[in-house]
Amino acid sequence: MNKLLIEFLEMLDFSRTEAEELYPDWAATIDLLGLEEQDVRFAKEEWIPQHWDISIKGVRLCIGAYIRELIEIGKIKKYKERGIKVIYGISPSQPPCYSAIKIAGGEKVAVMYPDFLLSIVLGGFFNKLSLFTEDDSLLSERCRHCALNRTRINSSVRQVIPEPDVIWTWKLFCDEAAKTEELIQCLTDNHWDYIASGIPHDACLGEHEDKDPERITYLGNQFREGHRQIEEITGIEIQNKHVYAAIKEYANYTRKLDRLTRMVTNTDPQPVGGNELALFGTTISLIFNSGLTRFEEAIDSMIEEVAVRIQEGKGILPKGSPRMGCHFTPICVPWVDRLFRQNGVAVSFSSHVSFFKHEFLPFDYADPYQMLAQLWLRHPNSVNLGYHIELMVEMLKEYDIDAMLYGFFSFDRWLGSYQSMTLKEIEEQTGVRHFYIEGDFWEDRNYKKTDRKGRIESIAYFLKSNKLFTDANYSD
Ligand code: SF4
Numbered sequence: 001m002n003k004l005l006i007e008f009l010e011m012l013d014f015s016r017t018e019a020e021e022l023y024p025d026w027a028a029t030i031d032l033l034g035l036e037e038q039d040v041r042f043a044k045e046e047w048i049p050q051h052w053d054i055s056i057k058g059v060r061l062c063i064g065a066y067i068r069e070l071i072e073i074g075k076i077k078k079y080k081e082r083g084i085k086v087i088y089g090i091s092p093s094q095p096p097c098y099s100a101i102k103i104a105g106g107e108k109v110a111v112m113y114p115d116f117l118l119s120i121v122l123g124g125f126f127n128k129l130s131l132f133t134e135d136d137s138l139l140s141e142r143c144r145h146c147a148l149n150r151t152r153i154n155s156s157v158r159q160v161i162p163e164p165d166v167i168w169t170w171k172l173f174c175d176e177a178a179k180t181e182e183l184i185q186c187l188t189d190n191h192w193d194y195i196a197s198g199i200p201h202d203a204c205l206g207e208h209e210d211k212d213p214e215r216i217t218y219l220g221n222q223f224r225e226g227h228r229q230i231e232e233i234t235g236i237e238i239q240n241k242h243v244y245a246a247i248k249e250y251a252n253y254t255r256k257l258d259r260l261t262r263m264v265t266n267t268d269p270q271p272v273g274g275n276e277l278a279l280f281g282t283t284i285s286l287i288f289n290s291g292l293t294r295f296e297e298a299i300d301s302m303i304e305e306v307a308v309r310i311q312e313g314k315g316i317l318p319k320g321s322p323r324m325g326c327h328f329t330p331i332c333v334p335w336v337d338r339l340f341r342q343n344g345v346a347v348s349f350s351s352h353v354s355f356f357k358h359e360f361l362p363f364d365y366a367d368p369y370q371m372l373a374q375l376w377l378r379h380p381n382s383v384n385l386g387y388h389i390e391l392m393v394e395m396l397k398e399y400d401i402d403a404m405l406y407g408f409f410s411f412d413r414w415l416g417s418y419q420s421m422t423l424k425e426i427e428e429q430t431g432v433r434h435f436y437i438e439g440d441f442w443e444d445r446n447y448k449k450t451d452r453k454g455r456i457e458s459i460a461y462f463l464k465s466n467k468l469f470t471d472a473n474y475s476d
Helices: 003-011 016-033 037-051 057-081 096-108 114-126 147-157 176-187 213-234 240-265 274-285 293-312 335-342 368-376 385-397 415-430 449-475
Strands: 085-089 109-112 166-171 193-198 323-326 346-350 403-407 433-437
Touching: 003 016, 003 037, 003 057, 016 057, 037 114, 037 335, 057 085, 057 109, 057 114, 057 274, 057 293, 085 096, 085 213, 096 109, 096 213, 096 240, 114 147, 114 274, 147 176, 166 176, 166 213, 176 193, 193 213, 213 368, 240 274, 240 293, 240 346, 240 368, 274 293, 274 335, 274 346, 335 346, 335 449, 385 415, 403 415, 403 449, 415 433, 433 449
Parallel strands: 085 109, 085 166, 166 193, 323 346, 323 403, 403 433
Antiparallel strands: none
16 A cells, blocks of 8 residues: 555545555545656645645635545446436536435436536645646647646547546536537547536626526526536436425535625724635535535634634734735645735635625525526626626725735636736726736646746835825825
């Protein structure tokens, strides 16, 4: 038995017994991915301790929960041999749609987001996403295909991610996933069913899409129809009660996440960093075949530990240091958060995976699919540019930040264009300074720490000077 793999799990709070039980599947997963002993050692001894605050139990448990789900990828072939139906989800999508399937099918079905998970785990914890992005002969970086889809295509074609029974793909933000899916099907001999759900991006500028019954019904029916097709393909019956249960599970976690986000972002000194917060936020963007229990345990522990830090006045930087929200803290490139901190700026909440009071309003619908549709259309990133600006302005009022950081999605036709078109307007309406850094959320193959150091230092310098000036004026 490889001692290093056991120690890796123990570092993340797995007990010795749990680690030994998981070992055969863990070792098989490491082999399947092509990770070598030196990669695991580097992750354990350098990358994780440098970029993640593993002195916090909640963080250890959360990373451990992601690793547990990674091991699920290594088990897919066995699941298929046992006749278990395998369903893949992709991002961006509405995760409770998938948890409803898992709740309905239990052990008869495995539901997961393998490529999203690979990107987070290999990038964020191993600095090794290059295993699946270096070869750009199928989807090229030069054509600005995103690294998530490049990871998907390479891991699928190489059979690291075995073919599912069905993949439910979406065109809610971007249509890159659906297109990639078609290409994968052209390139492989194995074929599987795929469902593509979407909504036309034809809302008028400023239209309140979450209040448009026709739009809600259309999107709700897309979700419903997806389930009907999954039923036909897998034989698993998905009833309304399963969808309600999925919404409840999601709401339960998001309320905890919202509490944690506000505790961290609205406390000075900021008790934990942007990476740690985004780690918990990312959980709401996918579902886990291994379940949410470990993530729940992790976030409960995190909330308690953060409360203690707040009580003791402990912060990652001294009180009064500038704090900056981010569209989505790039956790697959975790040095960005740490470099800001080294320069005296605390990265705080990620607007992409945070909530504001608008999103917690009671639903106007009793039908669970319409509830999911309304929930989707309440988020600033899911709607037309005009409404996006309006919602972002509302959201920023609820967080105590000095600035917002954007970028890392310039390759993305949806998010990238939103960022370039809305920042000035949001800045003018809120008075919160907005900054932009060219980069990639998924990987740093096109930019290195040294390339971005100057930009980060100058943003930090500006924020510190501005803060000094504002505080001085304030005390006058
Ligand atoms: S292009 Fe953007 S929205 Fe689409 S899958 Fe890639 S990162 Fe996600």
